[in-house]
Amino acid sequence: MRKEMNDIVLVDDNPAILYGLSEIFKRRGYTVRTASDGFSTLALLRDRIPGILLSDLNMPGMSGYELLSVVRRRFPVIAVIAMSGAHSGMFVPSGVAADAFYAKGSNGAARLFEILWSIEDRDSRESLRASVPIWIPNLSAHECGGSAVAVSCPECLRAFFNPVSRGKGSTYLTSCPHCFYPVQLAIATQPGEMDTTSLGLHRSASQPGVAIYGD
Structure with a gap:
């Protein structure tokens, strides 16, 4: 190795x-x-x-x-x-x-x-x-007046807010409002409690x- x-x-x-x-x-x-x-x-x-x-x-x-x-x-x-x-x-x-x-x-x-x-x-x-998509948390943004996520464009690196109306694990395509680069997103929600799974x-x-x- x-x-x-x-x-x-x-x-x-x-x-x-x-x-x-x-x-x-x-x-x-x-x-x-x-x-x-x-x-x-x-x-x-x-x-x-x-x-x-x-x-x-x-x-x-x-x-x-x-x-x-x-x-x-x-x-x-x-x-x-x-x-x-x-x-x-x-x-x-x-x-x-x-x-x-x-x-x-x-x-x-x-x-x-x-x-x-x-x-x-x-x-x-x-x-x-x-x-693979960009995984992002499902967080509220008061600036958008509703549920939205903050996204950093992988092409121009500028941030933008994207409205969210989908469930955990769903993927969808949007575009950067600054450079119009296509951005694939996936929504990840936070676990309610610690994972207690063992490893054998x-x-x-x-x-x-x-x-x-x-x-």
Whole structure:
């Protein structure tokens, strides 16, 4: 594995999952940093760009959907794995800006490392990346007199408000009012509570009460 791929950032709002993941990766020789939401993750990325980002999708503040959309545009060099207990299967959920997907609760640690090895080659993973929408929170804007979202145009970078009348997960096409660039959007709402999905963990005999991965 290339040296830069040993540097990983883990993101999840569940402290137990962050601890379990951190222990596994540290034991495999990875340099690990952790964050509990999208905003703190971006701060870590500004400090140092990792080789790998492993992020939950359902988090408060800035969701994983929004975070990965920003990372794809600003830090395309990072290999990204999305994870969630709300989705199953081996494929990346539609519209998610990730190179691979890990289903929490249904796959062991061995599967996670298989995924990492499969996306190690930068040229290969970037050649497979498809166009994805910009994920945005469903926030009210008083300036618009109704429900709207603030959008930053990926072409001219100017911000504009776009009215929203669609539900969570819906995608639609609009255009920047400044440069008329077509912009595909997707709406992500914030979770009402912390995701408590486990990762197929078991109790460690050497550390009673602490859950760690089993290969």
